[in-house]
Amino acid sequence: MNSPTTAPADTACDAESAGRGRAALSVTASPEAAVTAARVLARCRDLVRPSLSAAIGRLHPWPGEMAAFSLGWCEVGGGPTDGSYEGKGLRQALAVLCAEAAEAPGESAVAGAVAVELVHTFSLLHDDIMDGDGTRRQRETVWKAYGTGPAVLAGDALFALAVQTLAEAPGPHTAAAVCRLSGTLSGLVRGQAEDLLFAARPWTGPGAVRMDEYCAMAELKTGTLLGCAAALGGLLGGAPAPTVAALDRAGRHLGVAFQAVDDLLGIWGDPAVTGKPVYGDLRQRKKTHPVLAALAGDGLRTRELAALLNSPLPLDDAGAMRAAALVEACGGRSATLDEARRRLDAARACLRSVPLAPRAALEIEVLLASLLHRRM
């Protein structure tokens, strides 16, 4: 990251996190909170949807259909869906809520919300090509359904549209917002590059991926855009620079937490809910947080796990189940859950370090807490 607008999350406010944050987590992570999180997400989605839909409508019809398919709005060919393939809309919600946290109407952040949702969709689309992933949200991925070339095109179209939507938005903060978004795009690509390169590195020994490298990658790949979403909301809502910076840092911590939970779901998630194969990340031998944490020890079970992962043979059902059990027995699962909690606490501490409108701040915290317990 070269841009001064995209400083790493590890800053002074992190130190405040432990006590207050963890206590708050246990209070807000109730079933009621999950319902409220769903409502918050729905309210923000309803606010942003007309503009997001209008933006997609500006695309050439062909990449436009692929974009709508990727957003879960249609089937291949353009036919309607029941909406069950849509994403959570976390990024657009963060943008809207952070504008409201700056005492501005949520509407002021809509161009930013649209831009971050478009960038998110672009990155899923291109990452699925690079990772060779054929399934997402219980459906074929775009490259699988439409072909690799067309999927590259659709991603490019979304990327361009994201920048155009924000650059054409009226208002005094547009230039700063575009500058932040462009730094974010570079950060995302850098994170994806690291993630792809991890695949070629050994599981153990001097060349193995260190946990700090993994967390830096997760912050770039997932945290940068969540930080951007939050910061754009604040920026477009007229928040002062220290508040925008704190929102950015909060989003980055949230991103690492989100990735950690994603890693847990990639091994122990319910395939019927996640839409991904059981133990999928282990079968694909992805270098994820729980596996790297498990391999950080040096007991017998750690060595058995390393041997399984190093084997040139594909992992069959029994092998994948054994690997998952070993990751858990070696403390990988609990270490990842701890990392997610720690990062959510740090995000909370960032939010509490600056003055925010109470109602919006509460809604953001409810969203944060719900992410730890998400099932997809």
Add this chain to the structure above:
Amino acid sequence: MNSPTTAPADTACDAESAGRGRAALSVTASPEAAVTAARVLARCRDLVRPSLSAAIGRLHPWPGEMAAFSLGWCEVGGGPTDGSYEGKGLRQALAVLCAEAAEAPGESAVAGAVAVELVHTFSLLHDDIMDGDGTRRQRETVWKAYGTGPAVLAGDALFALAVQTLAEAPGPHTAAAVCRLSGTLSGLVRGQAEDLLFAARPWTGPGAVRMDEYCAMAELKTGTLLGCAAALGGLLGGAPAPTVAALDRAGRHLGVAFQAVDDLLGIWGDPAVTGKPVYGDLRQRKKTHPVLAALAGDGLRTRELAALLNSPLPLDDAGAMRAAALVEACGGRSATLDEARRRLDAARACLRSVPLAPRAALEIEVLLASLLHRRM
């Protein structure tokens, strides 16, 4: 194209073109002019190179190497080249010259010049994936040398870097420049979508690609970025809006002329110079200007050409040579050369419709004339 900053090229100033422009062409298209064009390109390249190189240096090393390979600066693995794989640098030159045409130092356009070169490199890289082209400038394309996934990543990195470079540039015209660039990106993608869809359409009959559709595609795919390069130069050089608009239109016409010459080289170019296979575009059955022009007639030879192109068999050497001869006999080659001349005249008329610094205007016209006689 939805942006008001990217109006189509067909405007009033085109009407002025015929007489004056064609006369000027015969004067400037001398061997001396070609030498001068090479010098103009070299001067602009030297001016832009440090910033372009610094921008590439900001990339993650992996996409950074692919970007440098694509720019002709290194071999696979990062080893040095002799520079013979570099592009002409037409876009950066246009940006620099158009700033100078606005009485500003060429330096004022460098961020714009870097951005358009990065976007050009991005688009070659992703288009080669989509088109399945394995060779460019006598070397393997990036996807062929590094793999499809990494090439998608490298393109994304260049795309993001282009926007970031321009968005972070100081100066009063940055926001307008970024807005123009983002509209251009959307236009490029739209042009590429049209071009890809042409492949599935019939050669003749009601669904055939019409010449106006072809020219609209060429203007989007090639003209948009050349127009952007010229307009960014004027804009960053402080030119008034009518001048910027005229520069944009000139660049768009130039783009169609450039594409027309490209189409001629794709059939009749010297493979030793172009680095592409002999009759390559015919073998790939690309819908190019000369072929579409040849098919617009209805004689015996037109029908023989259509039958050859409609045949499910690959075109062997004799078939490709026969197809090329038929395209020429049906007037396709001369029609395309006429289109290129007409568009260069129109570009010249646009340039002469606004006040420009004489020296820079002369250099731009020399560049324009040289493009008609280029061999690669």
